[in-house]
Amino acid sequence: MENQEQLDKFSAYVQQELKIEAKDWMPEQYRKTLVRQMAQHAHSEVVGMLPEANWITRAPTLKRKAILLAKVQDEGGHGLYLYSAVETLGVERDDLVNDLNHGIAKYSSIFNYPTLSWSDIGAVGWLVDGAAIVNQVSLQRTSYGPYSRAMIRICKEESFHQRQGYVIMMKMAQGSAEQKKMAQDSLNRWWWPSLMMFGPSDKDSTHSQQNMAWRIKRHSNDELRQKFIDMTVPQAEYLGLTIPDPDLKWNAEKGQYDWGEIDWDEFWNVVKGNGMCNKERVAARKKASDDGAWVREAATAYANKRKTSKVA
Numbered sequence: 033m034e035n036q037e038q039l040d041k042f043s044a045y046v047q048q049e050l051k052i053e054a055k056d057w058m059p060e061q062y063r064k065t066l067v068r069q070m071a072q073h074a075h076s077e078v079v080g081m082l083p084e085a086n087w088i089t090r091a092p093t094l095k096r097k098a099i100l101l102a103k104v105q106d107e108g109g110h111g112l113y114l115y116s117a118v119e120t121l122g123v124e125r126d127d128l129v130n131d132l133n134h135g136i137a138k139y140s141s142i143f144n145y146p147t148l149s150w151s152d153i154g155a156v157g158w159l160v161d162g163a164a165i166v167n168q169v170s171l172q173r174t175s176y177g178p179y180s181r182a183m184i185r186i187c188k189e190e191s192f193h194q195r196q197g198y199v200i201m202m203k204m205a206q207g208s209a210e211q212k213k214m215a216q217d218s219l220n221r222w223w224w225p226s227l228m229m230f231g232p233s234d235k236d237s238t239h240s241q242q243n244m245a246w247r248i249k250r251h252s253n254d255e256l257r258q259k260f261i262d263m264t265v266p267q268a269e270y271l272g273l274t275i276p277d278p279d280l281k282w283n284a285e286k287g288q289y290d291w292g293e294i295d296w297d298e299f300w301n302v303v304k305g306n307g308m309c310n311k312e313r314v315a316a317r318k319k320a321s322d323d324g325a326w327v328r329e330a331a332t333a334y335a336n337k338r339k340t341s342k343v344a
């Protein structure tokens with residue numbers, strides 16, 4: 033049973049920038065929304081491995097291959113920290129993964145777009161990891177301790193990911209005319225989906241208000257999106273590439289960029305499962321799980337055998 037006194041005490045506690053830990057009392061709705069967001073986040077890390085893994089065998093040099101392998105492996109690790117952090121809220125990781133494998137769970141819309149060329153790997157690192165960092169730096173100050181600590185570690189690795197993507201983009205943008213064209217094409221295709229990663233505009237965001245009050249979210253979707261744009265436009269200029277937004281211009285009065293309208297129909301279409309790669313991504317996760325069933329069975333059989341022999 034939750035009473036107003038408990039809820040007020042909880043709110044006052046998070047307002048003091050104190051962290052909620054796994055065994056602390058929390059409103060049921062706080063727990064539920066954290067499970068929702070953290071599970072979606074964990075799934076995003078795991079599904080996010082797929083578009084990049086697509087290029088491991090085709091990386092242009094051995095060095096690039098080693099770097100990409102390390103990055104993709106890091107994303108798997110991020111998924112593991114996050115699944116562990118969600119489990120502190122009393123849910124089973126198997127159930128969360130099961131929801132993902134059956135297409136019930138949400139994950140970031142961005143991973144439903146295909147990686148068509150090597151420069152897409154640059155664009156993913158630069159823009160997708162760049163957007164993820166802006167969001168996750170803010171989440172380092174989230175009120176739930178295990179999530180906050182996972183974010184601190186993840187952000188360190190994301191910085192390397194963003195940098196490796198930008199280095200690929202530099203190489204492509206300074207390469208032959210054909211390579212520069214590829215880099216521009218990647219920017220054209222990844223720019224708007226990257227802006228969509230921050231979620232619906234504040235007026236359409238269902239969870240923001242309550243989650244900001246509970247300090248789960250520290251900045252609104254639109255604030256973070258603006259921050260990402262202001263940070264990334266000069267980086268595109270340095271590369272000599274053009275952001276595909278005719279309405280983009282510096283607003284000296286506000287000290288930030290003005291920019292065009294996001295295609296929200298496209299966003300919701302992808303979120304609802306009708307993006308270019310939604311079905312392919314879920315099928316790939318399901319196949320990985322089915323292919324790995326024998327490993328889980330063998331590990332369980334071995335654990336049972338050890339238990340029996342110990343008892344004996």
Ligand code: BYC
Binds near residue numbers: 142238
């Ligand atoms: N895609 O009320 P709102 C990475 C949903 S991976 C899909 O604003 P909230 C990487 C939202 O879930 C990093 N769905 O929600 C990995 C909600 O639906 P439900 C991924 C979206 O939670 C590999 C509804 O729309 N980062 O870096 O307050 C390789 C209403 O939205 C999206 C995270 O997961 C979306 N983009 O705010 C490379 C960050 N946006 O649940 C890179 C953690 C919204 O009511 N998550 N929806 O059915 C968050 O910070 C927040 O959940 C969001 C949304 C800002 C994304």
